[in-house]
Amino acid sequence: MVRIGNREFAWREGVTVADLLKELGDPYPYAVARIGDRLISRPDFDKAAVPNDSEVFLIPLIAGG
Amino acid sequence: MAELKVREIQTLNYERPAIQKGYANQTLDVDLSDSKIAVKPVSEKMKEIFVGGKGFDLWFLWNAVKGSTRWSDPENALCIASGPLGGTPIYPGSGKSIVTAISPTTGSVMDSNVGGYFGPYLKFSGFDALEIQGKTQVPTVILIDGISQQIRILEVSGLPSDAHEISEVLTNHFGQGRPRNISVVSTGPGAKHTLIGCLNFSWYDAKRSKIRLKQAGRGGMGTVFADKGLKAIVARWDTVTTVTNNPVDEATLKKVARLHSQEIVDQDPKQNQMSLVGTAHLVTIMNDYDLLPTHNFRFGQHPQAPKLGMEVYRALFDKGYDGCWMGCTLACSHGVKDFVPATGPQKGRKVFVDGPEYETIAGCGSNLGIFDPLHVVEMNFYCDTYGLDAISTGTSIAFAMECFEMGLINKAHTGGMDLSFGNRASALELLHQMARGEGFGKVVGQGVRRMKEIFCKEYGADRAIMEDIGMEAKGLEFSEYMSKESLAQQGGYGLALKGPQHDEAWLIFVDMVHNFMPTFEQKAEALHWFPLWRTWFGLCGLCKLPWNDIVPADNKQTKEPAKVMRHVGWYTQYFSAVTGRKVEPADLIAMSERVYNFQRVLCLKMGFGRREHDAIPYRAMGPVTVEEYESRKERYDKQLKETYGIDVEGKGTAEKVKILRKLREERYEQLKDAVYERRGWTKAGIPTLDTVKRLGIDFPEVLDVLKAHGVA
Numbered sequence: 001m002v003r004i005g006n007r008e009f010a011w012r013e014g015v016t017v018a019d020l021l022k023e024l025g026d027p028y029p030y031a032v033a034r035i036g037d038r039l040i041s042r043p044d045f046d047k048a049a050v051p052n053d054s055e056v057f058l059i060p061l062i063a064g065g
Numbered sequence: 066m067a068e069l070k071v072r073e074i075q076t077l078n079y080e081r082p083a084i085q086k087g088y089a090n091q092t093l094d095v096d097l098s099d100s101k102i103a104v105k106p107v108s109e110k111m112k113e114i115f116v117g118g119k120g121f122d123l124w125f126l127w128n129a130v131k132g133s134t135r136w137s138d139p140e141n142a143l144c145i146a147s148g149p150l151g152g153t154p155i156y157p158g159s160g161k162s163i164v165t166a167i168s169p170t171t172g173s174v175m176d177s178n179v180g181g182y183f184g185p186y187l188k189f190s191g192f193d194a195l196e197i198q199g200k201t202q203v204p205t206v207i208l209i210d211g212i213s214q215q216i217r218i219l220e221v222s223g224l225p226s227d228a229h230e231i232s233e234v235l236t237n238h239f240g241q242g243r244p245r246n247i248s249v250v251s252t253g254p255g256a257k258h259t260l261i262g263c264l265n266f267s268w269y270d271a272k273r274s275k276i277r278l279k280q281a282g283r284g285g286m287g288t289v290f291a292d293k294g295l296k297a298i299v300a301r302w303d304t305v306t307t308v309t310n311n312p313v314d315e316a317t318l319k320k321v322a323r324l325h326s327q328e329i330v331d332q333d334p335k336q337n338q339m340s341l342v343g344t345a346h347l348v349t350i351m352n353d354y355d356l357l358p359t360h361n362f363r364f365g366q367h368p369q370a371p372k373l374g375m376e377v378y379r380a381l382f383d384k385g386y387d388g389c390w391m392g393c394t395l396a397c398s399h400g401v402k403d404f405v406p407a408t409g410p411q412k413g414r415k416v417f418v419d420g421p422e423y424e425t426i427a428g429c430g431s432n433l434g435i436f437d438p439l440h441v442v443e444m445n446f447y448c449d450t451y452g453l454d455a456i457s458t459g460t461s462i463a464f465a466m467e468c469f470e471m472g473l474i475n476k477a478h479t480g481g482m483d484l485s486f487g488n489r490a491s492a493l494e495l496l497h498q499m500a501r502g503e504g505f506g507k508v509v510g511q512g513v514r515r516m517k518e519i520f521c522k523e524y525g526a527d528r529a530i531m532e533d534i535g536m537e538a539k540g541l542e543f544s545e546y547m548s549k550e551s552l553a554q555q556g557g558y559g560l561a562l563k564g565p566q567h568d569e570a571w572l573i574f575v576d577m578v579h580n581f582m583p584t585f586e587q588k589a590e591a592l593h594w595f596p597l598w599r600t601w602f603g604l605c606g607l608c609k610l611p612w613n614d615i616v617p618a619d620n621k622q623t624k625e626p627a628k629v630m631r632h633v634g635w636y637t638q639y640f641s642a643v644t645g646r647k648v649e650p651a652d653l654i655a656m657s658e659r660v661y662n663f664q665r666v667l668c669l670k671m672g673f674g675r676r677e678h679d680a681i682p683y684r685a686m687g688p689v690t691v692e693e694y695e696s697r698k699e700r701y702d703k704q705l706k707e708t709y710g711i712d713v714e715g716k717g718t719a720e721k722v723k724i725l726r727k728l729r730e731e732r733y734e735q736l737k738d739a740v741y742e743r744r745g746w747t748k749a750g751i752p753t754l755d756t757v758k759r760l761g762i763d764f765p766e767v768l769d770v771l772k773a774h775g776v777a
Contacts (some may be wrong), residue, residue, distance in 0.1 A: 028621045029579050032350055034338075039346065041353030042578075050653050057335045060620065061350065061574055062613060062627050 003055040018046035020056060031061035050065040067223035069238060074205070074216040077102040081191040081211055087149030087643040088112065092121065093192040093216065095207055095300070097293055098139055098199030107193055114761060116144075118148030120660040121194040122165035123667060124173065127766070130196055132670050136169040136289060139200045145187065145250070145298075146194035146767075149644050151606020152185030152310050155320040156639060157329055157367035158608030160185055161391020162266060168284040169260040169458070169682050170512045171540035173673040174664055175284030175563050177601055180389030181266030185606070186300035188209065201294035202242050208239060210245070212302045227450040228253040229416070231297055232276045233242045236269065239299050245269040246277070250298040252287035253452030253491035259510025259542040260501030261288025261542075265449060268389055278419050279389050279398065281453035283566050284541055285512075290419045290509040293405040305391060309664040313645035321638045325611060330387075332615045333371065339614055340387075343397040344423035345378040350429070353699075356547045356573060357675055358432040359484050362684050363693055369436035369666055373426050377438045383417075391530040395421075395611050407444050408493045411450070420455075421445040423426050424546075427545035427714035428459025433466060434486030444496060451500040455565075457512060458499070460542035462492055464506075464513045464535050479505045513537040528623065533689045536682045539564035548685050549702075551577040553588045556736050559681040560592060562664050562674075568609070569596040575627040576652050589739035594628070598655035607642065612636070662744075662752045663767070669751060670770045676750040679737060687729045691718045694725070701725055751776050 002009045002020060009052040017033045019039055029059055033048070034057040035039045050056060082089055094103040109122075115124050122144035129142035145167045156321075163183030168175035168747040187195055197207070204224060208217040224231055231251040240247045251269040256262020264281040279375040281287075313317045333339055348370060353358035355365035383402035388395070401418040421429075421441050429444035430436065468474045468486035477484065482491045482505060498506020510517055513535045531626035536543040541564025548554040554577070557570030572591055573583045582588050602609045613629045620626050633650045641647055668674030682738025687748050688694040694701055695718055705711040705721060709728055713721060741748060745756035751774055757763045771777065 031354075031574060031578055037379065038347055039375065041350055043353060059336050060616065060626065061337075061614065061628070062579070 001053060002050055004058065011050070015050050016046050017048045017056065018052060020050060021045065021058075026058075028060065029030065032059040032060060039050045069224065069234065070209045070222045072218055072220040073217065074203075075100040075102055077216040079102075079191065079214055079216065079432075080145070081214045081618060086313050086645050087310050088117070089188050092125075092194040093187075093190060093209065094196045095216070095218065095296070096196065096199040097201040097218075100218050102218065102265055104192075104425040114659055115663075116149070116153070116604040116656050116660065117161045117193055117605050118146045119165065119600070121146045122163060122176070123174070123660060123664055125194065125196045125669050126165050127663075127670070129196070130167060130671070132592075132672060133468055134167060134671070136172065136285070137292050138166045139729070140198055141287065141289060143165045143197045143293065144194060145184065145186030145608075147188045148367065150310075150639060152188055152303050152305060153307065153312075153318070153322070153643070154328050154391040155307055155326070155669050157393045157611040158390070159397050159606065160238060160282070161602070161606050161608050162187075163603045164264060164281045164286045165672065166286055167467045168540070170285050170514065171564055171673070173280065173539065173563070173668050173671045175286065175541075176603065176664075177264075177283040177286050178568065179266045179281035180263065180268070180608065182268040182390065183250055183266045183298075183300050184584040185305065185390070186248050186302035187590050189302045189305065195298070196583055197293065197295070199291070202675065203294065204296045205294050206235065208295050208301065209299065210239075212301055212303055221296060225256045227410070228278060228452050229276070229450045230694070232265065232267040232278065232622050234519065235297055235299050236267065236276050245271055246303055247663045248300045249298065251452070251499070252290050253450055254502075255448075255451030255453040255500040255510065256287035256291040258507060259453065259499050259520055260285050260515070261454045261461065261510060262291055262452050263448070263454040264290055265452065270578070271418075273383070273402075274355055275391070275417050277398065277400065277417075278449055280449060280454070282456055283565060287452045287453070287454075295651065304508055305578050310643060314642040317638060317641035321635050325632070326392075326633050327693060329611060329615050332618060333395065336615055339395055339397040339610070342379050342382070344376040345375040345421070345426065346650050347423040348431075349374040351546070352431075355550070356577060358463075358545050358547055360429055360434050361432060361467040362543070362547060362698060363467070363690075364556055365549070367431060368429055372436040373430050373441065374440055378421070378426075380440065381442065385535055390608075393608075396563065396614065397610065401495070404442055404446065406446060409447055409497050410444065411446070416446055417445040418442050419449060424545050425459070428456050428463075429492070429640060431461055432463045433492050437489060440489045440492070441473065447493070447500070448498050451496070453496070453510075456544050457542040458496065459545070460536050461509050462495055462720040464516060464773075465495075465509050467534055468526065468531065469532070471562030474520055474524055478524050489637060497716045498504040512540065513542050514540045522756065523710045526571045530689075533683045535682055536684060537565070538685075539678055541565060543685065546571070546573055548573070549687055553577075553591055554734060555581060555681060555686055555733055556588065556592045556740055558596075558685060558742055559679050559733070560737070561596070562668060565633060565681065565685070581627055585735060585739045588736060589743040591627075592740045593743045594654065596634070597661055598628070599638075600661050601653050602618065604656060604660060646762055655760075658667050658761055662756060662760055663762050664722040665746075665752055666762075666767050667769050669774055674750065675739060675774070676741075676748070679750055681733070683726060683730070686733055687725055688722060691722060694718050694722050714731060747776060749774070
């Protein structure tokens with residue numbers, strides 16, 4: 001099981017952040033996702049495998065500096 | 066340590082006024098040349114036009130200086146202020162001070178904001194702002210004692226020179242067993258020997274029993290301080306509660322403060338985790354997006370960057386509450402406990418290091434080609450204790466390193482030092498030399514603009530290439546973001562009044578990554594609204610981080626997510642609840658617009674503030690060298706073909722560099738036109754008569770300056 005906000009998704013081997021975003025159906029251009037302490041930027045969403053029993057935080061990142 | 070010897074030079078007993086609606090309604094003026102202390106009233110008109118904080122600072126500075134005043138002249142006024150909302154202990158980020166003066170590196174108006182307890186303690190002691198003019202030859206400490214209602218100018222001998230030690234000694238000396246009652250402003254030996262000195266503002270961390278430091282880093286404010294003969298300014302104040310600032314509507318203040326505080330508590334763990342890692346989360350993100358400066362802003366990415374990432378610093382940071390002002394739930398001022406420097410005067414001793422934050426990690430790490438997190442911690446410690454701006458130090462060393470690698474300077478100039486990128490020992494040695502005012506470090510400590518001059522005139526280095534790669538504008542070193550691929554951020558840096566510091570406009574993500582502003586008009590609108598909105602924090606004594614570093618969970622569904630309008634609404638309520646002035650969000654922007662335009666005219670008075678002063682080096686706009694172009698060839702070729710319709714087939718890289726440069730430079734000039742028009746400025750970058758009249762800043766002296774520049 002993988003959690004994003006208040007939604008839960010069945011985990012499968014090799015599922016990526018990009019896959020989950022597709023399932024979530026949220027078109028917002030998130031810049032970064034965080035899984036635990038690991039930051040993943042959008043260019044790597046389709047390469048970053050999500051471990052089972054994890055929570056993914058989607059970060060819009062409009063700030064900085 | 067030598068025993069302190071304190072000699073009274075001047076004392077003023079005063080009656081502390083009750084704070085009313087966030088204002089003390091008076092300011093403090095100290096002239097060091099003749100040891101005069103004066104208390105001046107604040108008029109309603111002054112509050113209406115300048116609001117407070119930076120607005121008050123700039124008004125004093127305007128009245129203190131002539132157009133011919135140089136930074137080291139006695140009349141240069143170092144001004145420090147909080148603001149009407151400053152010192153509120155329940156609203157996150159309400160403890161900022163802002164410092165202004167004529168800068169040693171730019172020769173023009175500088176403003177630099179900083180946390181710590183000084184600004185609120187100054188106000189609660191009875192003063193909305195402090196203005197220091199004159200110079201003294203004796204080591205001087207100014208004590209602002211709000212408890213005993215005394216201002217004292219003291220000659221203090223036997224003080225150490227390093228900022229950490231000065232702050233500790235003076236906190237113990239004046240604290241009377243209550244160190245939390247003291248905040249010290251000081252600098253260090255580097256400020257005296259360079260032009261990039263910073264100020265350290267202290268706050269007492271009761272849980273760790275440590276004196277902590279925050280920095281007003283930019284533009285050499287520490288150098289002005291040291292040049293005046295000041296060793297420290299000490300503020301002494303007692304307990305702070307919500308009513309200390311005497312807000313008009315305490316119930317609304319508490320309600321809106323609770324909303325904002327709670328949102329940070331709820332959302333920060335889901336977003337940037339700043340209460341755990343500060344701004345260190347940005348390092349790998351910037352690297353992923355090709356925005357992390359490496360090797361003097363040549364590239365935005367490096368495979369070793371994750372070594373400087375947040376996971377590393379999360380492990381290094383000491384656990385515990387790290388708010389630089391009371392009650393801030395964002396609490397991002399993290400530090401490293403029991404760090405043992407490998408070099409310098411504190412070599413082998415355990416010290417507490419305040420930081421590092423993103424800017425120091427990028428400036429003193431990746432931009433020097435150094436990917437050792439402990440090296441960054443050591444650079445951070447010595448920058449603070451020597452009183453040196455970590456951003457200007459990093460960017461200046463990076464420039465010297467690139468010049469060394471290009472053969473523009475060599476070991477004969479550097480005193481035998483190998484300044485290749487990645488050389489940790491040399492970077493640290495330069496820092497120690499800056500503090501001692503010796504060797505090549507003394508040259509680097511003059512900043513990038515003066516290094517270009519010295520390298521050209523004394524070492525025969527090629528001027529043109531140094532103009533392209535020397536990352537300064539207006540004389541201020543760039544802060545640590547790559548702007549090559551974001552036109553809006555090029556404007557954010559180049560059109561910032563004081564020089565390329567990101568606190569006016571940080572638009573990289575909303576422009577380049579999210580593409581929220583594809584047209585010139587949209588970029589111009591952003592370069593109007595964001596600098597004005599960010600200016601407002603400096604008027605009020607606030608930190609901007611709670612505004613947009615943590616956003617509401619549903620912010621993305623709002624019409625303008627980049628503006629975080631729910632928070633803007635909360636700030637509007639906050640302002641009204643404290644001051645009693647009924648305002649809408651547009652009114653907050655109008656407050657800033659007055660002060661912002663006034664600052665531009667003050668720059669003009671000082672001989673700057675025109676279109677030509679908004680120029681930036683080409684390294685900030687695009688690839689200077691063939692190597693830089695080749696490293697992102699696909700991106701640049703695509704842009705030439707698809708955006709500009711240029712056939713790149715058969716063209717060599719050098720030719721493509723030249724073509725791209727011409728196009729990007731033209732685009733930057735077009736952006737200037739669009740922004741000036743939106744701001745109500747002439748094509749020369751000067752506020753029009755209509756603009757200053759509309760804003761109510763058409764004072765005779767303002768009109769005189771405009772007239773002298775052909776605007777009448």
